[in-house]
Amino acid sequence: MTDDLYERGMATRRAVLGDAHVDASLAAATDFTGEIQEYVTRNCWGDVWNRPGLTRQERSLINLAMMASLNRGHEFKVHVRGAVNNGVTRDQIKEVLMQVGFYAGGPAALEAFRLAAEVLDAMETA
Structure with a gap:
């Protein structure tokens, strides 16, 4: 439909x-x-x-924080790529994940950093 x-x-x-x-x-x-x-x-x-009210970049940053905090690895990786497509920088992603580390915990942030690096590195070599 x-x-x-x-x-x-x-x-x-x-x-x-x-x-x-x-x-x-x-x-x-x-x-x-x-x-x-x-x-x-x-x-x-x-x-x-x-x-209205949020840009695509802002929505992407929020999604990254939520997916990392909820430990939704597959969707997190999808949204890392989407965030970059929306103009979010590597440094902005890093800052969001630093905040995740404090509010959602170290294990969530460490996993998100690992997954984000995987996606970002693949995008740079593509």
Whole structure:
């Protein structure tokens, strides 16, 4: 099912995460997981990511802090790439993760630093 909110969400999702990631996510969707892909595209990317009040950079930094704090490694790595696509710098990512270290704990920050370095290094060599 597509509609204006879905289409706006798809455009934002592709702009932030890149076509390759979105295409892979959609290609992997099954009868069981297809509806969650539509839901996320419409409600997260179409609505929340397009609300006024925060820039895409600010939303990316918030996502990094939340994903690191919740120890959601896969999504954290996806959003590191998205943050860079949104113009977030390596130093800004480092500062967010330093704050995670204090508020969410050392193990969460150490894992996030490891994952972020993995993504950032791969992006630099690509």
